[in-house]
Amino acid sequence: xxxxxxxxxxxxxxxxxxxxxxxxxxxxxxxxxxxxxxxxxxxxxxxxxxxxxxxxxxxxxxxxxxxxxxxxxxxxxxxxxxxxxxxxxxxxxxxxxxxxxxxxxxxxxxxxxxxxxxxxxxxxxxxxxxxxxxxxxxxxxxxxxxxxxxxxxxxxxxxxxxxxxxxxxxxxxxxxxxxxxxxxxxxxxxxxxxxxxxxxxxxxxxxxxxxxxxxxxxxxxxxxxxxxxxxxxxxxxxxxxxxxxxxxxxxxxxxxxxx
Amino acid sequence: xxxxxxxxxxxxxxxxxxxxxxxxxxxxxxxxxxxxxxxxxxxxxxxxxxxxxxxxxxxxxxxxxxxxxxxxxxxxxxxxxxxxxxxxxxxxxxxxxxxxxxxxxxxxxxxxxxxxxxxxxxxxxxxxxxxxxxxxxxxxxxxxxxxxxxxxxxxxxxxxxxxxxxxxx
Amino acid sequence: xxxxxxxxxxxxxxxxxxxxxxxxxxxxxxxxxxxxxxxxxxxxxxxxxxxxxxxxxxxxxxxxxxxxxxxxxxxxxxxxxxxxxxxxxxxxxxxxxxxxxxxxxxxxxxxxxxxxxxxxxxxxxxxxxxxxxxxxxxxxxxxxxxxxxxxxxxxxxxxxxxxxxxxxxxxxxxxxxxxxxxxxxxxxxxxxxxxxxxxxxxxxxxxxxxxxxxxxxxxxxxxxxxxxxxxxxxxxxxxxxxxxxxxxxxxxxxxxxxxxxxxxxxxxxxxxxxxxxxxxxxxxxxxxxxxxxxxxxxxxxxxxxxxxxxxxxxxxxxxxxxxxxxxxxxxxxxxxxxxxxxxxxxxxxxxxxxxxxxxxxxxxxxxxxxxxxxxxxxxxxxxxxxxxxxxxxxxxxxxxxxxxxxxxxxxxxxxxxxxxx
Numbered sequence: 001x002x003x004x005x006x007x008x009x010x011x012x013x014x015x016x017x018x019x020x021x022x023x024x025x026x027x028x029x030x031x032x033x034x035x036x037x038x039x040x041x042x043x044x045x046x047x048x049x050x051x052x053x054x055x056x057x058x059x060x061x062x063x064x065x066x067x068x069x070x071x072x073x074x075x076x077x078x079x080x081x082x083x084x085x086x087x088x089x090x091x092x093x094x095x096x097x098x099x100x101x102x103x104x105x106x107x108x109x110x111x112x113x114x115x116x117x118x119x120x121x122x123x124x125x126x127x128x129x130x131x132x133x134x135x136x137x138x139x140x141x142x143x144x145x146x147x148x149x150x151x152x153x154x155x156x157x158x159x160x161x162x163x164x165x166x167x168x169x170x171x172x173x174x175x176x177x178x179x180x181x182x183x184x185x186x187x188x189x190x191x192x193x194x195x196x197x198x199x200x201x202x203x204x205x206x207x208x209x210x211x212x213x214x215x216x217x218x219x220x221x222x223x224x225x226x227x228x229x230x231x232x233x234x235x236x237x238x239x240x241x242x243x244x245x246x247x248x249x250x251x252x253x254x255x256x257x258x259x
Numbered sequence: 260x261x262x263x264x265x266x267x268x269x270x271x272x273x274x275x276x277x278x279x280x281x282x283x284x285x286x287x288x289x290x291x292x293x294x295x296x297x298x299x300x301x302x303x304x305x306x307x308x309x310x311x312x313x314x315x316x317x318x319x320x321x322x323x324x325x326x327x328x329x330x331x332x333x334x335x336x337x338x339x340x341x342x343x344x345x346x347x348x349x350x351x352x353x354x355x356x357x358x359x360x361x362x363x364x365x366x367x368x369x370x371x372x373x374x375x376x377x378x379x380x381x382x383x384x385x386x387x388x389x390x391x392x393x394x395x396x397x398x399x400x401x402x403x404x405x406x407x408x409x410x411x412x413x414x415x416x417x418x419x420x421x422x423x424x425x426x427x428x
Numbered sequence: 429x430x431x432x433x434x435x436x437x438x439x440x441x442x443x444x445x446x447x448x449x450x451x452x453x454x455x456x457x458x459x460x461x462x463x464x465x466x467x468x469x470x471x472x473x474x475x476x477x478x479x480x481x482x483x484x485x486x487x488x489x490x491x492x493x494x495x496x497x498x499x500x501x502x503x504x505x506x507x508x509x510x511x512x513x514x515x516x517x518x519x520x521x522x523x524x525x526x527x528x529x530x531x532x533x534x535x536x537x538x539x540x541x542x543x544x545x546x547x548x549x550x551x552x553x554x555x556x557x558x559x560x561x562x563x564x565x566x567x568x569x570x571x572x573x574x575x576x577x578x579x580x581x582x583x584x585x586x587x588x589x590x591x592x593x594x595x596x597x598x599x600x601x602x603x604x605x606x607x608x609x610x611x612x613x614x615x616x617x618x619x620x621x622x623x624x625x626x627x628x629x630x631x632x633x634x635x636x637x638x639x640x641x642x643x644x645x646x647x648x649x650x651x652x653x654x655x656x657x658x659x660x661x662x663x664x665x666x667x668x669x670x671x672x673x674x675x676x677x678x679x680x681x682x683x684x685x686x687x688x689x690x691x692x693x694x695x696x697x698x699x700x701x702x703x704x705x706x707x708x709x710x711x712x713x714x715x716x717x718x719x720x721x722x723x724x725x726x727x728x729x730x731x732x733x734x735x736x737x738x739x740x741x742x743x744x745x746x747x748x749x750x751x752x753x754x755x756x757x758x759x760x761x762x763x764x765x766x767x768x769x770x771x772x773x774x775x776x777x778x779x780x781x782x783x784x785x786x787x788x789x790x791x792x793x794x795x796x797x798x799x800x801x802x803x804x805x806x807x808x809x810x811x812x813x814x815x816x817x818x819x820x821x822x823x824x825x826x827x828x829x830x831x832x833x834x835x836x837x838x839x840x841x842x843x844x845x846x847x848x849x
Contacts, residue, residue, distance in 0.1 A: 227688065293514050
């Protein structure tokens with residue numbers, strides 16, 4: 001039994017370790033304390049709301065978030081804007097709809113059920129407007145990058161002058177956290193770029209953290225219920241396992257063989 | 260002494276079974292609930308219809324939650340006829356005033372209450388709707404008058420946003 | 429299959445059982461005499477059954493929401509993750525379930541290797557098991573294609589291109605597999621169809637696997653033939669059922685930890701980028717459970733030979749009952765084999781590790797040595813070992829090494845009746 005448990009745990013650990021070791025590039029990312037990490041991790045509502053502001057005012061002119069709807073902004077476990085606020089946010093966007101009875105497309109104010117309005121009609125248009133580089137959709141961006149939130153957080157703050165000997169083409173920038181160090185997005189953040197409604201000082205670091213938190217939620221909107229349910233499930237499983245263990249001992253005691 | 264021992268054993272096994280059963284039930288629920296309408300479906304609750312081009316005596320059909328909604332602009336004769344029916348003659352007694360707040364406009368789910376077919380406009384014995392599937396006749400207020408359908412056609416939640424626009428849902 | 433005649437007690441039961449002997453089958457399964465010294469490594473058979481059922485049930489649910497179309501597959505997966513009630517939970521169980529399934533199957537296979545469970549008279553059980561394993565790999569590979577992310581697309585491209593190594597007809601076969609000139613919508617829809625089919629084939633083979641097991645009965649840690657039923661055996665129910673249940677719960681705890689706390693660690697980030705036929709990801713890496721074979725494939729510099737080596741690495745297992753010439757089953761009584769066994773375990777782990785690393789420099793060298801040793805183990809070491817090895821004396825019965833006395837079955841019966849009361 002002990003032998004078994006030991007080897008089993010070792011295998012599981014080895015597995016996890018091995019996967020970790022090749023999951024990410026070996027770069028030291030900037031660290032910060034994420035409220036959503038850990039067994040009981042939850043999102044910081046205020047950070048999510050600020051992050052949404054940064055996304056709308058800065059990122060959304062190039063990056064789409066096609067899997068999000070305005071209703072998500074009011075849903076539990078997210079930024080939790082009030083329904084009225086979310087409706088107002090939706091209505092501030094012009095949404096293309098149609099065709100109407102005459103067969104024409106028309107625009108109308110957005111509704112909660114609408115998806116986030118995209119900055120470009122399609123990928124080609126996005127590429128054409130950005131010197132050939134497609135600004136990736138940000139709905140699941142955090143999960144689509146090896147370093148996850150730490151990578152995005154670092155990247156936003158990783159702009160530097162290129163070291164001597166590195167030549168950059170027109171429209172290419174140097175970022176020490178980018179894969180290959182060359183990035184087609186220029187540095188977007190500067191201190192005081194947005195004005196936070198809650199009075200938080202909009203430093204580059206603060207904005208990076210807020211928008212990354214927002215992106216984490218966008219990629220994993222059910223993270224909070226996942227953590228909650230996971231804790232309950234594991235506590236339950238441990239209780240049942242203990243009960244089954246003693247039942248097993250009792251049953252096997254009938255034939256006096258060690259289990 | 261041995262009796263006491265038995266009790267404790269029973270308790271252990273019963274507790275194990277009971278706790279196990281709770282877990283099985285809790286595991287099955289997500290598998291069932293996933294078939295309920297999802298969040299995106301629930302969000303598509305309302306639709307707005309421009310009715311400015313509908314003339315008296317005409318019906319338009321619009322789609323709401325995947326079902327047809329009949330919007331009929333009734334003539335004065337039709338309104339009079341709908342109001343004149345005595346409640347005693349009805350299988351499912353409802354006043355026309357309760358079905359059409361603005362008597363000129365009848366907004367109703369175009370689904371036969373028998374088995375869900377779409378009734379035909381201006382057909383049947385009561386100048387209203389007639390369901391071709393199993394022969395249910397509805398009057399000009401959408402009330403069941405003859406045939407197998409048990410109730411009147413359903414009135415959805417709707418409101419006039421302005422004189423020309425109806426918001427359903 | 430029936431060791432003894434069973435007659436249902438109720439009249440209806442008898443009537444029914446005469447027409448369809450389900451009750452006889454149920455009785456056989458509950459009374460099935462099992463060696464009482466089975467250790468926890470034997471619980472993985474039950475755990476695997478659980479894995480298969482979990483994958484089938486969650487898979488059916490996902491199929492209700494998934495759309496097998498190149499333009500909509502990725503979107504429909506996101507729809508499942510965001511909007512479908514508990515969709516995220518069901519998908520994470522299915523995705524991590526594949527990994528847990530392979531974790532369990534590898535333990536199951538290596539248990540068999542250690543205790544010689546593949547030897548006569550259990551060769552057919554073993555070969556059916558290898559077929560199940562092959563089908564699992566096919567199902568896992570095709571399932572990984574369905575979300576239509578970058579790894580899905582490029583994984584499908586790379587693996588299907590393996591067939592192009594076949595002389596003359598290779599290119600034709602690949603085009604046929606794709607249903608076009610590249611991996612595209614026709615490929616996706618047929619992969620979905622097959623991904624849906626294979627688990628039911630596996631289910632059928634599992635029935636055969638268990639049927640074939642119930643003819644000779646379980647092997648056991650001592651590896652000797654035992655009388656059934658006898659003082660060396662216990663009825664499957666409740667003894668083995670409760671023990672399997674206990675082990676299964678511990679397994680589920682590990683499983684739950686992955687699902688709820690690190691649901692994406694076993695996957696690859698690139699698969700959250702929608703498939704793009706114009707850009708290949710920097711490192712194409714298969715899922716961890718295929719890495720050892722991937723390493724073997726890459727360690728051979730020739731395209732055709734690489735494919736052959738990879739396939740041989742699996743098919744050589746089917747010949748194992750005849751490659752291992754030793755009369756003794758359990759490694760407990762084979763001191764030399766035991767050492768080679770652990771070297772093989774390490775070898776496979778190393779292959780898995782280098783499979784995840786770039787195929788260059790030192791990694792490539794290690795992969796080549798490890799590949800060579802893998803084949804050496806089966807083709808040279810095992811056949812010779814059977815003749816040369818000096819084995820330890822084996823006991824005559826299970827009870828001898830375990831208890832030093834015979835268990836009192838009458839007393840057990842007595843206690844059982846107390847428990848039931």
